[in-house]
Amino acid sequence: MLFKNIIGQAQVKEKLIQSVKENRVSHAQLFLGSPGSGDLALALAYAQYISCENRLEDDSCNSCLSCVKYNKLVHPDLHFVFPSNAPIKEGDNKKEVTKSRRMEFMDDWRHSVLENPYLELYNWFENIQIENKQAVITVHESTEIIKLVSLKSYEAEYKVVIMWMAERMNEPASNKILKVLEEPPPKTLFILLARNQEKILPTIISRTQLIKISRLQDQEIIAALKSNHGADEKEASVIAPLAEGNWNEASRIMLNEEAAREQTDEYLLWMRNCFAFEKKISELLDMGDDFADKKREKQKMFLQYSLHVTRECLMIHLKGFDLVRLSEADKVSFGKFSQFIHPDNCAALANAMSEAFYHIERNANPKILFLDLSLKIGRLLRIKQPEMA
Numbered sequence: 001m002l003f004k005n006i007i008g009q010a011q012v013k014e015k016l017i018q019s020v021k022e023n024r025v026s027h028a029q030l031f032l033g034s035p036g037s038g039d040l041a042l043a044l045a046y047a048q049y050i051s052c053e054n055r056l057e058d059d060s061c062n063s064c065l066s067c068v069k070y071n072k073l074v075h076p077d078l079h080f081v082f083p084s085n086a087p088i089k090e091g092d093n094k095k096e097v098t099k100s101r102r103m104e105f106m107d108d109w110r111h112s113v114l115e116n117p118y119l120e121l122y123n124w125f126e127n128i129q130i131e132n133k134q135a136v137i138t139v140h141e142s143t144e145i146i147k148l149v150s151l152k153s154y155e156a157e158y159k160v161v162i163m164w165m166a167e168r169m170n171e172p173a174s175n176k177i178l179k180v181l182e183e184p185p186p187k188t189l190f191i192l193l194a195r196n197q198e199k200i201l202p203t204i205i206s207r208t209q210l211i212k213i214s215r216l217q218d219q220e221i222i223a224a225l226k227s228n229h230g231a232d233e234k235e236a237s238v239i240a241p242l243a244e245g246n247w248n249e250a251s252r253i254m255l256n257e258e259a260a261r262e263q264t265d266e267y268l269l270w271m272r273n274c275f276a277f278e279k280k281i282s283e284l285l286d287m288g289d290d291f292a293d294k295k296r297e298k299q300k301m302f303l304q305y306s307l308h309v310t311r312e313c314l315m316i317h318l319k320g321f322d323l324v325r326l327s328e329a330d331k332v333s334f335g336k337f338s339q340f341i342h343p344d345n346c347a348a349l350a351n352a353m354s355e356a357f358y359h360i361e362r363n364a365n366p367k368i369l370f371l372d373l374s375l376k377i378g379r380l381l382r383i384k385q386p387e388m389a
């Protein structure tokens with residue numbers, strides 16, 4: 001992880017970098033972050049910078065042997081502790097876990113972090129399929145990690161332990177860690193990451209240097225939405241305040257919007273092809289193939305969506321945009337199309353779509369059904385609205 005790839009947090013970055021340059025890296029640090037702030041990403045970048053063999057002014061070199069290993073999270077002097085250690089198999093629930101299961105989860109951990117260095121607990125639990133309340137850091141993990149750091153480092157000057165969600169340590173685990181923080185082995189750096197200071201033993205807090213990592217600023221999220229997701233200024237400015245300083249939330253909203261836009265485009269293209277069905281038969285056959293390739297649940301979702309927006313279009317036609325919730329871009333697209341949906345064809349269109357939905361649920365052939373529905377829709381869309389009296 002490079003500092004430059006982390007969103008915002010200029011002050012924290014500066015502070016961490018300075019501490020390395022001035023050779024005053026505190027052996028135990030507590031990063032107190034908020035969701036989606038980048039606390040884990042910062043810890044990774046910091047550890048990589050400390051271990052980099054060819055440090056630049058404000059970042060790791062990204063090419064030395066250490067950086068190469070850090071980029072895959074496989075450096076032998078980088079150790080992770082994270083909540084797991086729960087019985088994961090069904091029927092295993094009551095069994096007490098009597099050993100560290102850290103290594104069993106290590107591949108999942110690396111994969112999850114590399115995929116999203118802004119990882120949150122719920123993503124992690126989803127990835128390893130355990131329930132929230134079960135996941136703790138037990139004394140077995142603490143013992144194991146203390147053994148590891150009591151050995152000499154393999155390659156780097158420092159051994160680094162990153163403990164993610166330190167508030168998930170149970171009491172015996174906390175006491176064990178406290179001991180090692182009181183008498184730290186030489187050249188060892190503990191970075192504890194936590195969200196809730198009150199759930200950490202006060203004695204641990206007093207042994208660590210506290211680094212607060214606050215929520216991202218709207219401007220920082222706007223910039224990141226533009227560079228990471230290709231959002232335009234307007235779109236990014238709408239999403240950023242909704243995310244409340246949480247990058248994961250901003251990404252989630254952005255991806256939902258993208259998916260929604262794709263669905264809108266697909267629907268409108270379908271309607272255009274239906275309208276001109278004599279000329280567009282091959283396009284409709286292609287769309288039918290795509291439709292048939294979707295999983296049944298997706299086919300149903302698409303039909304449900306089509307039903308919903310067809311009704312919305314009638315509302316737009318009759319009452320304007322006041323009663324529908326649409327983005328500005330959708331207003332433009334649906335504004336034109338809604339002229340084709342009126343009281344004389346809307347009910348029949350909705351019926352045709354509902355019927356298709358019903359048959360899909362009962363395993364109808366999706367290709368035949370899609371073509372049949374398309375032709376029905378095409379004929380219905382051509383019904384002209386009687387002139388207003």
Ligand SMILES: [Zn+2]
Pocket residue numbers: 051052053054055060061062063064065066067
């Ligand atoms: Zn390097």
